[in-house]
Amino acid sequence: MQFPDHPVPIVVLTGAGISKESGLDTFRDEDGIWSKVRIEDVATPEAFRRDPERVMEFYNHRRAGLLDPAVHPNEAHKALARLQESWPEEVMVVTQNIDNLHERGGAKDVVHMHGELLKVRCEACGNISEWLEDLTIDTPCFVCGSVGTKRPHVVWFGEMPLHMDKIEWALTHCGLFVSIGTSGNVYPAAGFVSMARLRGKAYTIELNLEPSEGSSLFHECRHGQATDLVPAFVDELLMRNAA
Ligand code: BJW
Numbered sequence: 001m002q003f004p005d006h007p008v009p010i011v012v013l014t015g016a017g018i019s020k021e022s023g024l025d026t027f028r029d030e031d032g033i034w035s036k037v038r039i040e041d042v043a044t045p046e047a048f049r050r051d052p053e054r055v056m057e058f059y060n061h062r063r064a065g066l067l068d069p070a071v072h073p074n075e076a077h078k079a080l081a082r083l084q085e086s087w088p089e090e091v092m093v094v095t096q097n098i099d100n101l102h103e104r105g106g107a108k109d110v111v112h113m114h115g116e117l118l119k120v121r122c123e124a125c126g127n128i129s130e131w132l133e134d135l136t137i138d139t140p141c142f143v144c145g146s147v148g149t150k151r152p153h154v155v156w157f158g159e160m161p162l163h164m165d166k167i168e169w170a171l172t173h174c175g176l177f178v179s180i181g182t183s184g185n186v187y188p189a190a191g192f193v194s195m196a197r198l199r200g201k202a203y204t205i206e207l208n209l210e211p212s213e214g215s216s217l218f219h220e221c222r223h224g225q226a227t228d229l230v231p232a233f234v235d236e237l238l239m240r241n242a243a
Contacts, residue, residue, distance in 0.1 A: 001219055003203055007088045007241055008175025011167075011202075012080060013192055014095045014102070017181020017209055018226045022074045022101055024065065028183050043156045052137050052151075059152040060134040063117050066099050067132065076180070076230035077105030083234045084108055088241070092170045094163075096182060096189050098154050113161040113189065115154035124149040161188060172199040178233070179205070181226050184212035193217045207233060 016026035026032045041047050042058040065071065084091040084107055093102055093110045098117040102110045120131040125144035140147045155161050171177065177196035184190045193214055196202040206212060206221040207229040215221050222229050 001203055003220075003240075004175045005240075008202075009090045009170070009173055010083070010087065010092070010176045010178065011170050011174040011192075011196060012083075012091065012093050013177070013179045013182065013189060014080075014093065014097060015180070015182025015189070016097060017183075018076050018095075018230070019074075019097055019099055019101050020181065021076070021225060021227050022099075023068070023071050024099055024101075026181075026183075028185060039157060044158060045156055046158075048151060048156070056135050056137065056152070059117065059154070062098075063132070063134075066117055071101075073101040073105030074227050076226035077101050077107065079231040079234040081106030081108075083237065086238055089175075090170075092167075092174075094167055094170075094189075094192075096186070111163050111167060113155070113163055113167060115152070115162060117152070117154065119153035120150050121153040122146060122149050123151060128153055164188070167192070168195065171195045171202075174200045174202045177202045177204045178207065179212070179218070180207045180230060182208070182212060184214040190214055205233075 020026050027034050037058060042055050048055045080093055093107050095102055095110055095112055096114045098112065098115050100118055118130055118132060119128055120135055121128045122141040122144060124146035125141060127141060127143040135150060137148055139150050141150055171192055174196055177193060179193060182189065190213065193204050194217060197204055204218045206215055206218040208223060209225065210223055211221060
């Protein structure tokens, strides 16, 4: 299969690697988050039921890290916003990341399949609201007044990722699928490349520091830092389109 020779709808999937050069940790690299805390202690509904304070402390720490003034969107986030702005067809950015660096880099309508760190959800009334401070188990819901029902608006293992209908539709109708900075360890995101190839008949490209778990499934792989690879790839796409 060849690289598309005309503008096609694009789906871009991003993971923690795209935000690494902005100063946010990845999960499965040697110094990543899962080398410091156990998934079973902080990223499952069971962990939250067993020890909500521990889980909230984990997300409070990461929220404060994201709000650190030294953390900015990098050239890879900005390049994807430039692609959305200039590409004649739809460019859907689907991210597994719960940070807001795509939006701050200028991207529009970002699909956060694993939730958002700067939002909390009330399990009693379902209200989702922006949240920039520490969250505690005593924080009442300002909509329904319940106490002990607020949680980080993130998707833990065993929970259903968000916006799946919209994502699957886009994967089925895209002509190009680009996966950036993700290790391909977590489903359903790890299965998107196959869905785009088989259902969408898309050309598929991986841009990652190193070969991911599923790198053999892609038509093409480029390896290096996201801030080098992504701007160069976007320039290449826009030049092909201009030619
Ligand atoms: C760079 C770089 C640089 C570094 N430049 N690159 C099918 C088969 C087997 C299991 C399952 C299956 N389907 C579902 C499952 C179960 C499970 C799962 O996948 N388990 C696996 C471990 C096998 N999946 C789920 O539970 C999901 N839910 C689900 O499927 O629901 C269906 C269902 C539910 C109920 C009933 C019935 C059905 C939910 C998954 C939730 C994931 N949540 C987390 C944490 C929450 C958010 C948070 O706290 O941030 O999401 S886990 C964590 O991993 C986080 C990430 O979004 C996710 C992916 O990680 P990512 O982004 O790939 O990061 P890394 O660190 O792994 O990789 C970074 C990459 O970047 C590396 O390759 C580096 O080399 C690279 N890199 N620097 C470029 N500068």
